[in-house]
Every structure is written in C-alpha cells, then in structure tokens.
Amino acid sequence: MTAQPRQTMNEQDVQARLARAVDLHKRKDYAGAIAIYREVLASNRGHFDAQSLMASALRQSGRLDQALQIFDDLAAMQPARPEFWFNRGNALTDAGRFEEAISSYRNAMRLAPPSAQTLCNLAIALAKNGELGEAEDVYRRTLELEPAHKVALHNLGNLLVDSGRSHEGIALLRRATALWPDAAEGHYNLGLALMRLGDFANGFREYEWRWQTSDFKERPSYRNIPEWQGEPLAGKRLIVHGEQGLGDTIQFARLLGLVASLGGDVVFHVPEKLAALMSSLPFPVKVTGTHGASDGDFHTALLSLPHRLKLTLGAVPSMSAHLTAPVEAVSAWKSRLGDDGRRMIGLVWKGNPNSPAEKGRSLSSPDELAPFAAIPDARLIALQKLDRDELEPTDFGTGWRVRSVSYLLEHPGPDADSGPDAFVDTAAIMTNLDLVVSVCTAPLHLAGALGRPTIALLRAVPDWRWQTSGDATPWYPTMRLERQSAGETYQPVIARAAARAEAMLRPN
Structure with a gap:
C-alpha cells in the first residue's frame, strides 16, 4: 500500500489551530494544547510558534526536561521574540539555571519595553542567584509599573525582612495582605516577620494561615473533634x-x-x-x-x-529545663565518655540540608570550629549525626573521632541514637557535658530544653524565634546567643563564641 503524502496546512489553517491550542493552554488543558501543537508540527515541521508554545505547555504540565530541550534548540536561532525569551527564562528558573534565566529575561527586555511580569520574574531569578541588591531594585521597578503587583509586593517584603530590614518588609507585607486578604503566603510570612520582632500576639495570629500554604500540605486528621479555640478545659x-x-x-x-x-x-x-x-x-x-x-x-x-x-x-514560661535524659542512659554515657579532668564541649555544625530553614545556618565543615580546640583543658565531642565512613575508631575516650578534621574531635560513635528513639543518647551525652555549642538546629533546642549551658551560633538574620538582638532568649534561660553582624562570616562569630566558652568554663 502506498504511503499517503503528509498534508501541509496552509497558514490560515495553522493559525486557526494555534488559536484553538492557545485557548486550551490558557484554560490549563495542557494535554489538549500539546496535541494540537504536535499536529501543527507534523504538517509544518520547524514552525517556530508551535514549537515555542508547545515548550511552554510542556513546562507547565511538569515535563520540564522536554521543554528545555526545545527552548534551548530555538535559542540557538536568536529569535527576535520577547515572549520566547520570557517563557524560556521561566523554564530555566524552574530548572535552577538562574544565570541563564537572567540572560533570557534581559533578552526579552532588550526586544520590547519590559512588562511588570517580566521584571518580577527577573527579580525572582536574581534573588535565587544570590544577587539580592539587584533583585530589590528590579522588584521596585516592577512596583513602579504596577503598584499592586501581588508577587512583587510579597517577595520584596520577604527580601527586606530577610536582609534585616524588618519594618520596611512588614509594611509591604501588610499592604499585600490588605490588597489580597485571602493570600495565605502573605499572612504566613507577615506572621514570621512580626514574631521575629517579638510581636507574638499579632505574629502568631497571622501564623495560623500556615495550613493554607504550599509548605504545610499534611495536617493530622482529627475527624469529628473540633479545633480548640481557647474554650475552658475543665472536665475536657x-x-x-x-x-x-x-x-x-x-x-x-x-x-x-x-x-x-x-x-x-x-x-x-x-x-x-x-x-x-x-x-x-x-x-x-x-x-x-x-x-x-x-x-x-x-x-x-x-x-x-x-x-x-x-x-x-x-x-514564655521561665524554667531552666523542661526535659531530662533517662537516668540509666546518663550513667551509661558517663562511664563511656570517661573523665580525665578536662571540661567537655559538645559541638554541632550543620542542620538538615533538606530543611527550608537551612540557608545560611550551617557551617561548611567542623574545621570552622577549630578555635574551640585552643581553649585550655577542653575536650571536644561532636554531637553531629555522622555516617560510619566519616568516623574512625580510636583507642581512647569515646572510641571514635571525626575523620579528616584538623583537631581532635571525638564522636560518640555510629551507634549513638541509632535505635527507634530520637535524641535519647544525645540528651544523655549533653547531660554529662559542661557546654554545648550549636548552629540553629534540633540539638540546639535539645540542649536548651535540658537546661544545659549552651551557646547558639546564629546567622545575621536568624530564624524568628531568636528575635533580632540580644544574647539571651526567654525560651532557654541557660542559652547564650552569638550573632553574625550584617555581612559577617561565621569566623568572627565562632571566635567570640570560643572566648565566651573559655570564660564560662573558667573555674570561679
């Protein structure tokens, strides 16, 4: 049987089909739109608009790799199409290729006066690429074009709060929530900003919006049990x-x-x-x-x-401790740690890398904590959970040390907290230590909850619970806070913390 020749659509047919596909695309029927784009391309191979629009639909339907392949192929043609470069920038941002995204958005802006949306998306890519100063400028340009741009208002507010300019940021977040009272993300981030300033009454009220944001998808189900709103509890x-x-x-x-x-x-x-x-x-x-x-x-x-x-x-309830380690575990770890007369300091240098709070809170390696090794008569114990290949056995102390560290850093060993219970061993070890030093992660809270002498190493704009200034926190009376100054690395913070630790451990 003779194959039928491929039918070529005329331009009128192409435009009619593309119009239909774009309508489906706008209504988020990506599969339907993609099918028509493919139909057009089967008849008119290399049709630029059909390829570009299909790439956008592929990206929006979650098929990012396929979309990027098409966008990258078309980019080699250097088309004078601002909408192409805008859409390609969006796909590159989704893929984490921020520098290329920035370049694509700039191409779009060279070909046509920038829209507020192009500027806003450029600012997003700049911020994700760490270019915060320029991102702020571009968000402000966005708001000059469109003063009520929802994303720009919200993102600029967050950027200002995260850079330590809380009052400016809060003003923008308040403006955003006034314009869009049902925007959960705006209320949630406003709550965090207010709590950082110590305004718990307003901050925690706004924080109740968290359950409607994308970060809080899983909420325990208590069917037929009403949520407590502060009613009397006697007999309940x-x-x-x-x-x-x-x-x-x-x-x-x-x-x-x-x-x-x-x-x-x-x-x-x-x-x-x-x-x-x-x-x-x-x-x-x-x-x-x-x-x-x-x-x-x-x-x-x-x-x-x-x-x-x-x-x-x-x-906030004033109590030195609200948790205790099991007596048997404390005794067992006291024997295992041994006592050679030196003061023992526990060290934690990194948090969960998958946590949304991770950015900027962790140290690059335990070597950054070397100043603590210079404290006279100090013995350093790593409280960081590590894989076995990061450790090596020793014939002294705990029997283990952290591998490839420039100073002697002992470790409780790979079996510590290896059972079904979290932190029981760590709590027992902390109870036997003279001091705990930690970045902002769960062991820091554990040390504070146990009432252990503790030093927190905090980034310049820390998590809301540490507020914005001071070296004390009502949550943990035995904890002292060492903060980065604006633009400061962790090295000066660690130096100050080591000096504080030496003073705290010095015999009276």
Missing part, C-alpha cells in the same frame, strides 16, 4: 499534636504546662521517635507516639498554642 480532654521539625516539638513542648494548668486532661501526640524523650516532661500530660483520630473533646496543633494562649514574649 485536649489533644495537642506535634508538627513541623523535631526542634519545634522540643521548643514548644514547654508550653504544655500552661495548657495543663487550665484544668483539663492533655494528651500530647508526637512522632513515635520523640515519645521516649517527651515522656520526661514535668507536666501532667499523657505523651503518646501517635497521630490521628483519638478520643478527645478538642484538638490543636502544637504551634497554635501561643495564639490560643494569647502568649506574649514576656509570658
């Missing part, structure tokens, strides 16, 4: 469920004493791996390592307690 049972990271659970468990004082039964649902540690809470609460449906009159998320309790910065 309240389920409090942990949320977010382990450090958040450790920190906010301190508030359960306030809840228990309201007269009801309190059940604390935590991740199974934290149940053993949380069982040491000195409050009349029942701790269980479960989430989900349970008997109760009300339920609430743990980090909603400040809002429900109308907590202010000055009302």
Whole structure:
C-alpha cells in the first residue's frame, strides 16, 4: 500500500489551530494544547510558534526536561521574540539555571519595553542567584509599573525582612495582605516577620494561615473533634499534636504546662521517635507516639498554642529545663565518655540540608570550629549525626573521632541514637557535658530544653524565634546567643563564641 503524502496546512489553517491550542493552554488543558501543537508540527515541521508554545505547555504540565530541550534548540536561532525569551527564562528558573534565566529575561527586555511580569520574574531569578541588591531594585521597578503587583509586593517584603530590614518588609507585607486578604503566603510570612520582632500576639495570629500554604500540605486528621479555640478545659480532654521539625516539638513542648494548668486532661501526640524523650516532661500530660483520630473533646496543633494562649514574649514560661535524659542512659554515657579532668564541649555544625530553614545556618565543615580546640583543658565531642565512613575508631575516650578534621574531635560513635528513639543518647551525652555549642538546629533546642549551658551560633538574620538582638532568649534561660553582624562570616562569630566558652568554663 502506498504511503499517503503528509498534508501541509496552509497558514490560515495553522493559525486557526494555534488559536484553538492557545485557548486550551490558557484554560490549563495542557494535554489538549500539546496535541494540537504536535499536529501543527507534523504538517509544518520547524514552525517556530508551535514549537515555542508547545515548550511552554510542556513546562507547565511538569515535563520540564522536554521543554528545555526545545527552548534551548530555538535559542540557538536568536529569535527576535520577547515572549520566547520570557517563557524560556521561566523554564530555566524552574530548572535552577538562574544565570541563564537572567540572560533570557534581559533578552526579552532588550526586544520590547519590559512588562511588570517580566521584571518580577527577573527579580525572582536574581534573588535565587544570590544577587539580592539587584533583585530589590528590579522588584521596585516592577512596583513602579504596577503598584499592586501581588508577587512583587510579597517577595520584596520577604527580601527586606530577610536582609534585616524588618519594618520596611512588614509594611509591604501588610499592604499585600490588605490588597489580597485571602493570600495565605502573605499572612504566613507577615506572621514570621512580626514574631521575629517579638510581636507574638499579632505574629502568631497571622501564623495560623500556615495550613493554607504550599509548605504545610499534611495536617493530622482529627475527624469529628473540633479545633480548640481557647474554650475552658475543665472536665475536657485536649489533644495537642506535634508538627513541623523535631526542634519545634522540643521548643514548644514547654508550653504544655500552661495548657495543663487550665484544668483539663492533655494528651500530647508526637512522632513515635520523640515519645521516649517527651515522656520526661514535668507536666501532667499523657505523651503518646501517635497521630490521628483519638478520643478527645478538642484538638490543636502544637504551634497554635501561643495564639490560643494569647502568649506574649514576656509570658514564655521561665524554667531552666523542661526535659531530662533517662537516668540509666546518663550513667551509661558517663562511664563511656570517661573523665580525665578536662571540661567537655559538645559541638554541632550543620542542620538538615533538606530543611527550608537551612540557608545560611550551617557551617561548611567542623574545621570552622577549630578555635574551640585552643581553649585550655577542653575536650571536644561532636554531637553531629555522622555516617560510619566519616568516623574512625580510636583507642581512647569515646572510641571514635571525626575523620579528616584538623583537631581532635571525638564522636560518640555510629551507634549513638541509632535505635527507634530520637535524641535519647544525645540528651544523655549533653547531660554529662559542661557546654554545648550549636548552629540553629534540633540539638540546639535539645540542649536548651535540658537546661544545659549552651551557646547558639546564629546567622545575621536568624530564624524568628531568636528575635533580632540580644544574647539571651526567654525560651532557654541557660542559652547564650552569638550573632553574625550584617555581612559577617561565621569566623568572627565562632571566635567570640570560643572566648565566651573559655570564660564560662573558667573555674570561679
């Protein structure tokens, strides 16, 4: 049978089909649009508009690699099409190729007066590429063109807050939430900014919007149990469920004493791996390592307690410790650590690399903590969870040390906290130490919750819970904060922390 020749569409047919495809595209029927784009290309191989539009639809339908291949092939032609360069910039930003994205957006702007959307997307790519000063300028240009541009208002507000200009940023976030009162991201980020300034009353109210943001997709289900709004609890049972990271659970468990004082039964649902540690809470609460449906009159998320309790910065419960390590574990680790008369300092230098809070909080390596090795009669113990190949056995102390470090840094060994319970061994070890030094991660909260002498190493604009100034925190009375100054690396911070540690360990 003779193959039928490929039918070539005339330009009128092509434009009619493209118009239909673009309509489907706008209505987010990407599969339908892509099918028509392919139909046009089957008849008119190399049709630029069909290829470019199909690449955009592929990107928006999640097939980024295919989209980038088409965009990159077409870019070699250097087309004088501002919309092409704009769409390619969007795909490159999605792919994390920020420098190329910036170049594409600039190409679009050279070919036509920039729209507010092009400027805003350029600013996003600049910010993700670490070019924060220029990103700020471009966001401001966006707002000159379109004063009520939703994304630019919100992103510039966040950028200013994250650069330490909280009041300026809060003003923009307030403006954004006034214009778009249902924009959850705006309320959530406004809440974080207010809490950083110590405005807990307004900050935690705005923070309640977190459940409607893209970062908080999973929320424990308590069907048929109403959410607690602060009603009287006498004769009632309240389920409090942990949320977010382990450090958040450790920190906010301190508030359960306030809840228990309201007269009801309190059940604390935590991740199974934290149940053993949380069982040491000195409050009349029942701790269980479960989430989900349970008997109760009300339920609430743990980090909603400040809002429900109308907590202010000055009302954070003042207690030196709210957790304790198991006595048997403390004794076992005391024997294992040994005592040669030197003062023992525990060190933590990095957090979870997958955490959204990771940017800027971790050190590049434990070598940055070398100034602590110069403290007279100090013995350094790594509290960082490490893989076995990062350690090497020794015939002294704990029996292990961190490999390839410029100073002697002992380690509890790969079996520490290797069971189903999180931090029980670490808590016992910390109880035997004279001092803990840590970046902002869960072990820092653990040290504070145990009431251990602790030094926190904080970036210039830290997580909201450390506020913006001062060397003390009401959350952990035995903790001292060492902060970066604007533009400062961690080296001066560590030097100051080492000097503080030496003074704290010096015999009276």
